[in-house]
Amino acid sequence: MKVILIVDDNSTNLRTLGEMLRPFYRIRLADSGAEALRIVGSQPQPDLILLDVMMPGMDGYEVLRQLQADEATRYIPVIFVTALHDEDSELRGFELGAADFLQKPVRSAIALSRIRAQLDAKEVRDSLRKSNRTMVSQMEEGARQLEVAQMQLLQSEKMASIGQLSAGIAHEINNPIGFVASNLSALARYLQDLLAVAALCAENPGGRDAEAILADVRAHLRRIDFDFLREDVSGLVAETRDGVDRVRQIVADLKGFSHSGDSEWVWADVHAGLDSTLNIARNEFKYHCKLVKEYGELPHIRCIPSQLNQVFMNLVVNAAQAIEGEGQITVRTECTGDNSVQVSVSDTGSGIDPDKLSQIFEPFYTTKPVGKGTGLGLSLSWGIVERHGGSIKVLSEPGKGTTFNVRLPIDGPTGG
Ligand SMILES: Nc1ncnc2c1ncn2[C@@H]1O[C@H](COP(=O)(O)OP(=O)(O)O)[C@@H](O)[C@H]1O
Ligand SMILES: [Mg+2]
Numbered sequence: 001m002k003v004i005l006i007v008d009d010n011s012t013n014l015r016t017l018g019e020m021l022r023p024f025y026r027i028r029l030a031d032s033g034a035e036a037l038r039i040v041g042s043q044p045q046p047d048l049i050l051l052d053v054m055m056p057g058m059d060g061y062e063v064l065r066q067l068q069a070d071e072a073t074r075y076i077p078v079i080f081v082t083a084l085h086d087e088d089s090e091l092r093g094f095e096l097g098a099a100d101f102l103q104k105p106v107r108s109a110i111a112l113s114r115i116r117a118q119l120d121a122k123e124v125r126d127s128l129r130k131s132n133r134t135m136v137s138q139m140e141e142g143a144r145q146l147e148v149a150q151m152q153l154l155q156s157e158k159m160a161s162i163g164q165l166s167a168g169i170a171h172e173i174n175n176p177i178g179f180v181a182s183n184l185s186a187l188a189r190y191l192q193d194l195l196a197v198a199a200l201c202a203e204n205p206g207g208r209d210a211e212a213i214l215a216d217v218r219a220h221l222r223r224i225d226f227d228f229l230r231e232d233v234s235g236l237v238a239e240t241r242d243g244v245d246r247v248r249q250i251v252a253d254l255k256g257f258s259h260s261g262d263s264e265w266v267w268a269d270v271h272a273g274l275d276s277t278l279n280i281a282r283n284e285f286k287y288h289c290k291l292v293k294e295y296g297e298l299p300h301i302r303c304i305p306s307q308l309n310q311v312f313m314n315l316v317v318n319a320a321q322a323i324e325g326e327g328q329i330t331v332r333t334e335c336t337g338d339n340s341v342q343v344s345v346s347d348t349g350s351g352i353d354p355d356k357l358s359q360i361f362e363p364f365y366t367t368k369p370v371g372k373g374t375g376l377g378l379s380l381s382w383g384i385v386e387r388h389g390g391s392i393k394v395l396s397e398p399g400k401g402t403t404f405n406v407r408l409p410i411d412g413p414t415g416g
Pocket of ligand 2: 314317318373375377378
């Protein structure tokens, strides 16, 4: 049974209305605005309120205002009960959100039909609101799942590209490790030779004088070609240090690239990202392509660096793979007028047929054999750049080469 709250400071009115409605509804009574608000806040919450306008203390308007202000009570329909026909107070009541008006003395048939109408309308509204809420939460859940799926796709494409690059990366690491190891054996030999000098001086087993020792030392130094050793050692040390730095850098770049779940928006240096990406991908192009870097002056931009690096990686590896014989890859950066930066990756490779240009950004479109391409690179890059509020444009001439222009706003979005 629906619950109706009747609010009136006049006890006769309260009683009469109550008796009239009691056969059809469960009735609750309040003789003041304050009492009405208290009852509304307790169970069972009324489905409808008949509210007297003129009351001492808190009048009907104020009760309605407070009901409207509270999310828990604003959907309860309120019918004002006015003493006389008064258009001003009706207007004000409607403005405040009253559902309807009844005039005193209240006639049973009219009251019942108006109440019925309001209760029916409330039922429809309630069920609409409920299905709306379910729909919204289903949509939110869907969006969340989509986001998770997208992140997973990004991550797996990243892993796939690292997988494809791994032989080259291993090579990039093994190469310096190889010469560091051979430098170390050379240095160990030199150290032995120099320690022998120290031994000649310090141990002096025959008890000879300084002249004789000096002659021995000089003879030893000639034997080991000291002049050459002196030259060679500093070179070996510098080269070894350089090799260790290269390995350390590649490992750091790799870590920055593969960082999973990293989706923080930060102000970052685009050139640092490009350099570390080029470093990881070096083996893909260094034997057959000349790399030309034309970096302009760029401010830091707000971005998710690991995701941008993924875009750069795709473009550079695509460029390298598009070049069959010898060729050139040009990476150019510049500040464009519209508060954006542009990163261009150009190659002198095969180019793309005009009728294929619209397909290259589609997921799984690839012209490469299994193991070389997933067909996901450009579609994910598109998504990443879009999320950064930027755009990717491609210019290509079959047989001549291709340029990808990535435009990114400096003050990129922080959301999504
Ligand atoms: N620089 C380029 N030169 C020529 N063709 C390209 C270039 N970049 C992309 N493509 C074409 O677009 C396709 C899709 O690229 P992408 O989405 O990165 O996937 P994948 O590299 O795994 O094939 C490539 O297979 C290739 O046919
Ligand atoms: Mg690719």
